[in-house]
Structures are given as C-alpha cells and as structure tokens.
Amino acid sequence: MAAGVAAWLPFARAAAIGWMPVASAPMPTPPPDNRRKQDGLILLNVSGQKFQTWRNTLERYPDTLLGSTEREFFFHEETNEYFFDRDPDIFRHILNFYRTGKLHYPRQECISAYDEELAFFGIIPEIIGDCCYEEYKDRRRENQERIQDDEDSENQNDMVPPDMTFRETMWRAFENPHTSTMALVFYYVTGFFIAVSVMANVVETVPCGTLQNRVKQVSCGERYALAFFCLDTACVMIFTVEYLLRLMAAPSRWNFIKSVMSVIDVVAIMPYYIGLVMTDNEDVSGAFVTLRVFRVFRIFKFSRHSAGLRILGYTLKSCASELGFLLFSLTMAIIIFATVMFYAEKGSSASKFTSIPAAFWYTIVTMTTLGYGDMVPKTIVGKIVGSVCSLSGVLVIALPVPVIVSNFSRIYHQSQRADKRRAQKKTKLGRIAARKSGGTSAYLQYKSNGLLSDLIDEVTVDPSQALVCKANPMFDTHHNHLLHCLEKTTNHEFVDEQTFETSLLEVSMAKHPPHSPSLSSGSSSQGLSCCSRRNKRKSFNVPNSNMTGGHRNSIQELSTIHIRERPITNSRSSLNAKFEETVPLNCKQPYITAAVITLPTPPVTTPENDGSASSPDYSQANIVRVSAL
C-alpha cells in the first residue's frame, strides 16, 4: 500500500462507523493508540546537506534504517540531529521514497553506488517504481556482465594452474590461440590451409589452355589433376587431424559435436572421403560432382579466425524475425505484381510472360531494381504496372534493412566494448599490482629502515611507490605496525615476489622423500597436544595456502617437510639481528600446506619424543619439521 494512502487510514476507520448499525455482533476493541506522541520534525544531516521530515513519514517503513531504532545510532547529541556520512544526492531519492512510497532510480547515478546506498539504508531495490524499474534492471545487468567478464577473463589469464590435464591444455590452446606459441602456430597453419584449399577450389575451374589433341579449353583442374588431388588430400588431412584433436580435447564431446563450427568442419571434409569411396561407381559419379560443391563450405571455417564473421552470423541469427518479415512481404508483393503483370501482358503477342511463375522472375528483378532486361512489358498497362512494381520494391526492401543494420551495429559495438575492456584490464591490473607492490614494498622498506623509524620511509620512497598516492602517513604507520604484528604472530615474514618464486623453485628441487605416515601423524598429533600444553611453544597455522596451492598435487605424498632456514643474504641481516628469539622463517623457504609448525623456542629445549625435536643450534640453521595436516 502506498505510504500516502496510509495517511487515509484514519478516514477509513472513521467511515467504518457506517457499518455499526447493521452489525449483528459486538465489535472488537480497538488497539491501544500509542501514537499519542506528537508528530515532530526530524532533522537529517547527510554530509552537510540538511533534510527535514516528519517523524511519522520515516516510521512508515519500520524495517528500514530510518524507520526503526537503528537511526538512533546516528544521532548526534551536540547538534540534536541525525548525521549520516553518505551521499546526499542519492539520499534525496531515498527520502522521497518515504514521502511518496515510490522509489525512483536516477539515471545519472552509478548503479553500484546506488545499490550501496540502498543496502545501507535497508531498502530492498525490488520496490523501485515501474517508471524506473526497467532502466535499473538494464544497468544492473550491464554491471553484472561487466563483473562476470572481468571474472571470466581473470580466470583465463591467471597463472596457468599447472595441474591441468593434457586434454584441458589442448582445449585451452584451441579456444584461446594467444595463450601459447604452439597454439598460435597451429592457428595460423590451419588458417593458411583453409585459404589454400579455397583458392585451389577456385583455381581448379579456370581454363588453362588446351591439350594437344583437343579444341576446347580445358580447366586447370583437369590438366593438373594429380597436383590438385594431392593438394586437396593434404588439406583434408590437416582438417581431419584438427577436427579429431578438437573432438578429443573437448570437455563435452556431445556439445562439441552439436556446435555449428563442428558441423561446418564435418561438411567441409566429408565430400573428400565420400569421393574416395565412390570413384569407381559409374552412375553415382554425377552425385559425386555435386558433392564437390560442398567443398566451398571450407570457407566458413574462417569464422573461427575472424570475429567479424562471427558477429555477422550472430546478427543474422538475432535478426531472424526481421529477415523473415522481409521475405514474407517480398513474397506477397512478388505474387501480387506477377499476377497483375501476367494478366496485363496476356494480350500482347510474343510476350515473354508465359505464366505467372515466369512473371516471378521479372518481378524480382524489377523490385530489386536490377532490371536485366530479358523480360520487358510491351503493353501500356504492363508498363504502368512495371513502374509501380519497381517503386514499391525500393520501399519494401528499404524498410527492414535499418533494423538489421542497427542490430549489427549494436552487437558490433558490444564486442568492441568487450575488447576495450580487455585492453583496459591490462592497465587496470597493472594499477592494482602497482598498488599492491607499492604497499608491500612500503612495508618492506619500512622494515629495512628499522622498525622504529615510522616517518622516515616517507623520504625514501622508491619509484614504484610513486604510483601509489600516500595520503595518510599516520595510517601507514599504524598499518605497518599491524603487518609487523602479524609477522610476529605467524613468525613468518613478508617477502616480495621474485624471492618467493625463486625459493619455490629451490624447494621443489630439493624435495625430500616422505617419512612413514605413522610417524608423522603421531608427531602431528603429539605436536598439537604439546602445543596446547606448552604455551611457550608457538604453533602456527601457516595461512598462505595460495602460495603452495600450485604444488599441492606434487606434495601430496609428502608428509613431512624439512624446512631449512637459509642464511640471510640480503638486506635482512639487520632484521635477523633483531629477531633473535624467533626463527626467521622467510617465506623464501617454506613449502607449506596447511600445516602445523611447531617451533621450538630457544630457551625451551626439552626433548620431546614427538619427532619435532629441534637441534639446539638453530640460530643459523634451524630444521623445523612441518607435518602436513
């Protein structure tokens, strides 16, 4: 019920007095009226812009922020108003919703910002009024598509998860030729052979001069029959191999077989095989010749290589109804004009319009303004009809064409937008990476400069940080301190990417054979228990699962890993001096899944029979056994 109508409830209740005399039963008691408190004005200050409304207006919707007691959280005593640190422009629409009961969507606002505001104020977007609902849904869908696109291409462009099977790699190579060089080579080779095959088909029919004892011209195909046959064989070989490879690699073979491109592939290579089988049979060789026509379908294989061709095909498919209408109206007009023409020209002698179907040809040629001139009307009536026919032809054909053109334009621009987004994505990812690396390098720099100097790192800003705008030095200080705390907690340190990758390679080279599972599991359980007992012992859950996710498969059989701490070579030496009491487990080394690392702390060297004993001298070389959980 609209909010405004709710204001008429008192009237409806009063009008109920009209029922009283006819009522046969006593009325129920009215609910207690606790609305005695005066309706007052509420002042809402949204980022400096003041809004005022009646308290009752807001309380019409008690399950939103403004209508419930939740707004008391935003009450500002000093100024006796409710302060919200949100966008005042969008708030205007939200307040209007309370006033009128209809939520409108302003077209110039960003859809995500609007959605956020709605979520903040507890209003569900489904109640947007009909006037704005379509626009809202359109924008939302576009946004979702954009997000989906980003995710999809992110998934595609990620570092290749190394555990893709050979089949998946192949399929990926087929679908995205730019992912690997082999795929690119394959792509270009097939393209080349399609072109060669098509050209051969064309050149085959060109007259190539005469043979010695014949008069008439002979086509090149007959003259160099063997050469063309070999060329054809080679091309078909390649196409067959490609098709079989795709079929093998396809994630869902049935879907692949059903797809358009696969059908085109099959139609392109079938004639050759049928021809091979059928050459010796005389009476079907006529059919064999017709079959050669299907070889021209090879040209459609180019649509894998050309996005424009795909767009054209997609446009035609989506404009099927307009095309159908065009065809239908043309047919109608053709029949009408052909009939009239036939009867008009019936009288004239030696007229070419022998029948109505014969007149079809004339009508088509005239309506499309071709005008071959092989059939011409001779009577006056016929000429009048002919002129009307050509005029109307122009009209009928011109009408559906703009629709098809606009469809094509829309789809083309959509694909262009997708390309543009992909291009922009690279710079966007670059920005994000720079920001991330700026952040981590800021922290690393901060650490290397010594922990206690907070603000010095402002001065020693390195170029990569120029991309990151440092707005808030205090924030950075606190943030750095926080990261430091995290390091202390996990007894790991943050490193940059290159060192991490090099360490990964090293560890993968130096894999140790797995220990007996019983020992390790025993050690793990005891390690855990000992951790609970010994609070001096630090047990850490290594959180960096993404670091080692790639190698998960290869270490599945590994149950215990040795982690050897490397002597610190580069700038960490100063750090090492400070972090004496902890094992500086750089992330260079570790090769850790979700594991419990039980680290012995230096002062405690009580030997435990749990396999996680540590060697006493660990300041330089600590061996920590990590049991994989």
Added chain:
Amino acid sequence: MSSCRKRCKREMFKFAQYLYRLITGTLHADSVEDELELSAVRHRPEGLEQLEALTRFNRKELQILYRGFKNECPSGVVNEDTFKVIYSQFFPQGDASMYAHFLFNAFDTDKDGSVSFEDFVMGLSILLRGSVQEKLNWAFNLYDINKDGYITKEEMLDIMKAIYDMMGKCTYPLLKDDTPRQHVEIFFQKMDKNKDGVVTIDEFIDCCQNDENIMRSMQLFENVI
C-alpha cells in the same frame, strides 16, 4: 435545394483540402489548433480558522489531516474514481468500489461530484467528534441512498451487498448468495417498528439508542486522529 448545394460545396471544399494536405504531406486534421487542455481543477480550502470553527478539530489535527489529504489528491479535490481507488487499497481481498461509492455520496454533501477538503473534514468531524445523535444521523444518511428520508429494503440490500462485497470470496464460513438478504431481514425486523417496510430516521435513532452493542461500537473510533 440551396442547402443541398451549400452542403455539396462544403463537402467539395473539404475534399479539396484533404487532397491538398495529402500532397503537401500533412494528413492530420487539426495539427495547429490544439484543443485547449482542460486545466486541472484546483481547489484551495478555506482558511484554518474557518475550518476550526466549522469542525471540532483543532489546528494541529487539521494540519495533519490536510497533509494526508493533499498528498493523495494534489489538486485539492477527490473525485469518485480516486476515492474508490484509495478506499479499495484498504480492502485488497474484496471489491470495495460499491461501498466507496455510497461513502462518496455521503461525504459529498453539496453534491458537486467531488469531495473537497471541507466536505472531507466536516464528515470526519461528525464521525470522530460528533455526538451519538449526529453519528447516527450520518449513518442514516449513508444508508438512505436517494436521500428521501426513508430507508427501503432495496436500499438496505444495496448497502449490505456492498459491505459483503468488501469481504471478497475467501471467507469462513462460505458466503452464500442470500446472506445479505437475510441480514437485511434481520435489520428490518429490528429497526422497522411499525412494519411499514421502510425505516425512518426516528425509528432508526430510537432503535439504535436502545441497542447496547451499537452504542458501544459508536464510541469505538474516538481517538483515531
């Protein structure tokens, strides 16, 4: 004959005009002379002081009432369709249009086809702040559709059907077709003292004042505003 010829001439002239427009490209008859759009009826109510005098509401209550009224009807008057729409929103499961029609007639005291704010507020004043006598008077006025001072069985049947229509179909127990009629019979048995088939205002008021239930229910909506 001359009129015939005149008419012929007029027709010829119109046809010539039509041909001319066909050639020059405008086929719409009156493209230039647009009808002057009927401006929406605007009504401004009397001042607050007069309304305070006319009704039994105080200033604040009148302000609240007017704000609600103006929100739904920006033009200042309610016509019957808007009235029906507003009232129907309170009874979504049934059809409140007939009862709204009768209500509209009851509020539209000056019979001009629209309920202005004065009508509205005066009606409400009687319903909410009036004496029992006045309320009963108002109810009688509602039932007396043709305002002739008598309630006949047909009028009462119409009202009853309108009330039952508001219930809709999904009721318990099931609404039978002659339920309104039965109810009207009961009502007339109670109200029609002299059994002449109609109920006059005095019979009505007498009977209601003697009925405990009705008296009590009249006080029900005292504090609605």
